[in-house]
Amino acid sequence: MDADKKIPEPLPLMSLKVTPFLSYRHACACVEGLIEAGRKAYSVAINPEKIYQAEHDRELADLINGARICICDGIGAALAVRVLHGRALTRITGVALFFELVKKAAEKGWKIYLLGASPESNQGAYEALLAKHPGLKIVGRHDGYFEDSGKIVEDVNRSRADILFVALGSPKQEQWIAGHREVIDAPFCMGVGGTFDVVSGRVKWAPAVCRKTGTEWLYRLVSEPKRWRRQLALPKFLWLLLRYKLAGKKK
Numbered sequence: 001m002d003a004d005k006k007i008p009e010p011l012p013l014m015s016l017k018v019t020p021f022l023s024y025r026h027a028c029a030c031v032e033g034l035i036e037a038g039r040k041a042y043s044v045a046i047n048p049e050k051i052y053q054a055e056h057d058r059e060l061a062d063l064i065n066g067a068r069i070c071i072c073d074g075i076g077a078a079l080a081v082r083v084l085h086g087r088a089l090t091r092i093t094g095v096a097l098f099f100e101l102v103k104k105a106a107e108k109g110w111k112i113y114l115l116g117a118s119p120e121s122n123q124g125a126y127e128a129l130l131a132k133h134p135g136l137k138i139v140g141r142h143d144g145y146f147e148d149s150g151k152i153v154e155d156v157n158r159s160r161a162d163i164l165f166v167a168l169g170s171p172k173q174e175q176w177i178a179g180h181r182e183v184i185d186a187p188f189c190m191g192v193g194g195t196f197d198v199v200s201g202r203v204k205w206a207p208a209v210c211r212k213t214g215t216e217w218l219y220r221l222v223s224e225p226k227r228w229r230r231q232l233a234l235p236k237f238l239w240l241l242l243r244y245k246l247a248g249k250k251k
């Protein structure tokens with residue numbers, strides 16, 4: 001396998017871990033390697049909320065740690081790497097990686113399946129992606145409000161998708177992917193949270209200045225104030241990080 005398709009060793013990050021990709025190009029090359037190898041793998045996005053939850057929920061930590069790829073999604077996770085490992089890590093956000101992988105899928109002819117979000121958002125994301133990449137092979141899709149997971153798995157397998165994107169929010173999507181990973185044929189599954197809402201235009205992607213400065217969370221708090229409860233994890237996460245640092249622990 002080409003050197004740049006080899007997934008780097010993860011860095012331990014409290015109860016979780018992150019994959020130190022050098023760039024989006026590097027992350028996409030590693031996904032390509034996984035697809036070529038045909039081995040079953042999944043990817044999750046690491047952020048302060050998940051780190052904090054996983055610290056108190058062993059089961060959640062285990063299923064997140066079952067992921068082959070753990071992207072350093074938020075500024076909080078990057079800060080924790082800086083504090084505990086003393087190194088700067090390139091952030092790889094879920095939304096941007098999704099866009100990069102879709103572009104690569106269109107070039108390579110990979111088949112993708114879109115699972116999750118409301119029926120309108122799922123349909124909107126489908127249309128927007130096809131408008132941008134007319135040759136893209138979207139071989140199946142389903143909204144995220146289903147009862148029978150078995151039927152979804154059958155449909156995904158029938159589609160012979162190479163990548164299954166799962167947008168059910170956290171931690172539901174991580175639980176769903178880990179719980180069904182063995183029976184899904186697609187080599188690569190990726191949890192993408194609210195990405196289809198962004199792609200369909202229902203939610204605005206944080207402006208470039210916020211993406212550059214890592215303040216997407218602030219943009220989200222201001223534009224969707226009802227999510228403030230979720231952001232309560234941030235100060236708790238910072239306190240946890242400080243405790244790890246003072247104890248000289250990384251994991």
Ligand code: UDP
Nearest residue numbers: 116117118144145167168169170193194197
């Ligand atoms: N969602 C879904 N099924 C569910 C719960 C949520 O498809 O049972 C979708 C929801 O419509 C939204 C996404 O999951 O599109 C969650 O978005 P959010 O931005 O909250 O993701 P997170 O921040 O949790 O990654």
